[in-house]
Amino acid sequence: MADRPAAAAPRRVLALGATSSIAQATLRLLAERHASFFLVGRNAQKLAAVRDDLLTRGASAATAFVADLDDTGAHPAMLAQAVTVLGGLDVALIAHGVLGDQAEAEKDFAAAEAILHTNFLSAVSLVTWLANYFEAEHRGTIAVISSVAGDRGRKSNYVYGASKGGLNIFLDGVRNRIDRAGVNVLTIKPGFVATPMTAHLPRGPLFAQPAQVAKHIVRAIDKRRDVAYVPPFWALIMLVVRSIPRRVFKKMNM
């Protein structure tokens, strides 16, 4: 496959959850290629810092838009505005999400529901709109940051895992629907990344830096991949995790 289609051309990028560490690192690489951005996040001050960073690094334009992505009712108007401001979209990166508190979610459905709403339902709402938009355009990329945790339910984080697992299946289906229209749906599955979301976890050798993960994400976007484990060694780890027989897996403390 060709390695760099349109790498030189400016691209119009919509970033949902633009203040997440992985999103920021990815957008920086696209800014170096002079992309233009519509940045969505909850905190105006943080969004402004990200916008200034991208503009300084070479973005040809960047607009900050404050929104809580849990509010799915506001999605269509927001997305339509992004299309208007950028004059069309080439790439939509969905990067918002919460890790949540597994222990709390085990006891309290409301906590579990909040995780599922943010990670799964709000992403479904965004992808539904974006899939129809891109399908009509006959081009474009929907890149969604999911997680290796969606590959198999584990006792330590199955609510988060279920939100990402559900997302993976949804994206599989959307891909099969709109790939034939020339739209690329990319499911990104990061392993451990050193971000504020994982700041409470002890940093082992499997942790990757956001900048490192971002390089793999941009490569996957360029190559129009379907699924990308980032860094790629996680594909192997998850192959092993998925192949453990259930009768063994259920006794394990993962």
Place this chain on the structure above:
Amino acid sequence: MDNSGSNEEQAPRFESWGRYPKLQADVVPLHWAADFPLQHPPASKQLPVGLGRSYGDVCLLENGTLLETSGMDRLVHFDAATGMLRCEAGVSLQQILAFAVPRGFFLPVTPGTKYVTVGGAIANDIHGKNHHVAGTFGRHVLRFELVRSDGARFVCSPIENPEWFAATIGGMGLTGLITWAEIHLRPIVSRKIEYRGEKFHGIDEFFALSQAAASEYTVAWIDCVSTGHNFARGIFMQGDHSETPGPLTKSKEPKLTFPIDLPEFALNRFSMATFNSLYFHKQLGKQKIGPVDYEPFFYPLDAVLHWNRIYGKQGLLQFQNVLPHESGREGMIEILKAITKSGLASFLAVIKFFGDVPSVGMMSFPKPGPMLALDFPIRRDVSFDLVDRLARITLEHGGRMYSAKDARMTPEQFQAFYPQWQEFSRYVDPGFDSAFWQRVTGRRPLVG
């Protein structure tokens, strides 16, 4: 092999580059300027830290809270007409180079590693091979924002809050958190450095070469192991940014990581002497002239990540001092003799003349005269005795030592080196402290 008998405690989450002393602390990563002051202020004292490239305890605080700033790594603005860059304090010099070199700009002052943050560069008022013409890093800082632990925030520059500007540059992170800074980059037309290396034998040849040198960058590697007619031999290195337009590409990231902690016996008199001889003879002729890339010229050690592991898990002591011109020759000879006699020196000894460009920081280290910097492996009793002795010689000759490299100064020595310390202490944030500051103000005993 340990310094304190049984010592199988868990390694601290944050270590300084010397990996000595090892002090436990909480680490709170800051990602945004608004993350500070902390929403739930800790009961303990706090200290901002960058990438942990200072060597001793200036970036440590036992049972305290280290505010890790490397997540605050956004650029804010760059003016290509003037070279003015505004960025958050956790941006590293490596990140600045990756941004600036392709745009035809370079750091105004750089130390021997690019893995330091802008905040750390200001807090230690770092210097580089161009000190004799450019002064310290602080001279190229136009403005920064300082946030105190009580939430007060103010912009500091030579004309806005100038006393806080002076106290914070070289202020070892103690005056508050720097959130962003503006620095002045310098234009370049190529990555290349026009290099010239010359061998010398003895201090007098080094002094003569330093006097005659006309380059922007000068530094010498000096053999601190050999004795007899090889005593104080070395290579005097100088360079200038090439004026011939050349490549302005981004550097590749290093792939090599030093994989393990070497055992203590790996560094001994024999292996050090061999290394020093090989290094001296690597350059075959008396002179070597030609263009080189800036990476090996400025950052030879950055090519191997975690090179400090070569000293083993017990770590290393770094010593860096400067002596005044009047007593420089005599004092350096005395110091070099003490080092060669001990047989403890390693391969990383560097000697240079600081110039007379004044530092803007109240507590800045450089002053005019010869300066020497080198590492010692930590060997029970011997290394500490040697560094203590070097500190005494430095004091006798009217010199001073560098806080960012130190783990051994006594309060008496520090207070004699920096008589302005009491004035400085008025600017220390009441919520901040460091292991270094505790030690040199007599609140923490020397261990080891």
